[in-house]
Amino acid sequence: MTKSETNKTAADGNKSGKVFAYLFFGDFADDFENADLSDFPEERAAEILSSKSEKVRRQKIAVWKLLLLAAKKTYCLPPDKICFERTKEGKWLCDKFFFSLSHTDGAVAVVVAEKPCGIDIEYAPKFFEKCAYKSFIAAFLRQIGEKEDLNAGETLKLWTKKESVFKRLGEGVFSPKRIDVKNENVLTEIIGDYVLSVATTDKADKENIEINILKSI
Numbered sequence: 001m002t003k004s005e006t007n008k009t010a011a012d013g014n015k016s017g018k019v020f021a022y023l024f025f026g027d028f029a030d031d032f033e034n035a036d037l038s039d040f041p042e043e044r045a046a047e048i049l050s051s052k053s054e055k056v057r058r059q060k061i062a063v064w065k066l067l068l069l070a071a072k073k074t075y076c077l078p079p080d081k082i083c084f085e086r087t088k089e090g091k092w093l094c095d096k097f098f099f100s101l102s103h104t105d106g107a108v109a110v111v112v113a114e115k116p117c118g119i120d121i122e123y124a125p126k127f128f129e130k131c132a133y134k135s136f137i138a139a140f141l142r143q144i145g146e147k148e149d150l151n152a153g154e155t156l157k158l159w160t161k162k163e164s165v166f167k168r169l170g171e172g173v174f175s176p177k178r179i180d181v182k183n184e185n186v187l188t189e190i191i192g193d194y195v196l197s198v199a200t201t202d203k204a205d206k207e208n209i210e211i212n213i214l215k216s217i
Contacts, residue, residue, distance in 0.1 A: 019113040019200050019209045022070045023121070023191070024217050025106055028058035035061045039068055039079040043086055059103035065217045066110045067099060073212075074112050091170055100167045104194070108217075111198050118167030118199040120160040125193055127156050145177030153195075160197035161186045168199040 037045040048060045071077045075097060083095040092101075100119040102109045105126060111119040130136050131152040141150060146158060161181040166174050185204035188197045189211065198209050 017114060017202070017208075019111060019117055019198065019204075020070065020074045021109065021111045021119060021196070021198050021209060021211045022066055022073070023107065023109050023196070023211065023213045024062065024066050025192075025194075025213070026062070027106060028062045028108075032058045032061050035065075037061070040064055041084045041086075044084065044092065047086075059108060062217065063101045063103045063108040063110060066108050066214070067101060067112075069214070069217055070099070070110045070112050071097070089171075100164070102163075102167075107194055109196060113200065115201040116168050116170060117201070118164040118169070119197070120163035120167065121194055121196045122156060122160050123193060124153075124156060124190075124195055128152050131155075143176070145179075156195050157188050157197070160195050161188060161199070164197040164199035168201070 037048070040048070044064060048057055048064070051057045051060065068079050071079075071082060077096055081096070084092060085094070086092050092099075097112050097114060098116050099110060099112045100117050102119050102121045104121055105123040107121050107123065109119050109121040111117045137150070137152060137155055141148070141155060144159065144162060146155075150158065158181070159176070161184070162176045162179045163174075164186055165179050165181055165184045166176075184199060185202060186197050186199045187204040187206070187209050188195065190196075191213070196211075198204065198211075200209065202208060
C-alpha cells in the first residue's frame with residue numbers, strides 16, 4: 001500500500017460525499033504549444049514530455065491541468081498542497097482525494113471524489129467509422145467478452161463502462177473480458193459527440209455525480 005493510500009483524507013473544502021466530474025472540450029493546439037508545467041510533479045512532466053505523439057502530449061498536459069483545476073474548485077487545494085505519486089503499475093495517486101483521468105480526440109475528463117472512482121470519455125464518430133465494416137462490432141464484442149448483439153452506440157457505452165470500472169478498481173492490467181459491469185455503479189451520459197462513463201463506489205446517478213463542463217483550463 002502506498003503512502004497516498006494510507007494517508008487518504010478528503011480536504012476540508014468538501015465533505016458531501018459527492019463525486020465531481022469535470023470536462024473540457026478543445027483541440028489543445030494553440031494554448032499548449034509552450035505550456036507551463038511548473039505545477040506538475042517532475043515525474044509526471046517528464047512522463048508527458050517523453051510521449052512520442054505530439055497529440056498525446058497535448059492531451060496529457062490538458063487533462064493534468066484540468067485535474068489541478070478540479071482540485072482547486074472542489075477541495076480548495078492549490079498544487080503545492082497536494083502530494084502526487086506514481087505506483088509501480090503506472091497509476092497516479094494523491095494524498096488528498098481519489099481521482100481518475102481520461103482523454104480522447106478533442107476532450108479531456110477528470111473525476112475527483114472521497115472514494116475510489118473511475119472515468120472514461122470516448123469520441124463516438126471515430127468509433128462509428130470503424131463500425132461501417134459489418135464484421136467490426138461482432139469482433140469487438142468478442143474481444144471484450146460480450147455475447148449480446150449490440151449496436152454501435154450500445155457497444156461504445158459498454159466499452160466506456162468497462163474502462164471506468166477498471167480505473168475505479170485501480171489494480172492489475174486492463175482485461176475487458178474480466179470486467180462485468182452489470183452490478184457496478186456507473187453513470188453513462190451522451191454529451192454531443194462524446195460518450196462519458198463515471199464509475200463510483202456508491203450509487204451512480206445525477207444526484208450523486210455532478211458533471212461540470214468548463215470553458216477554459
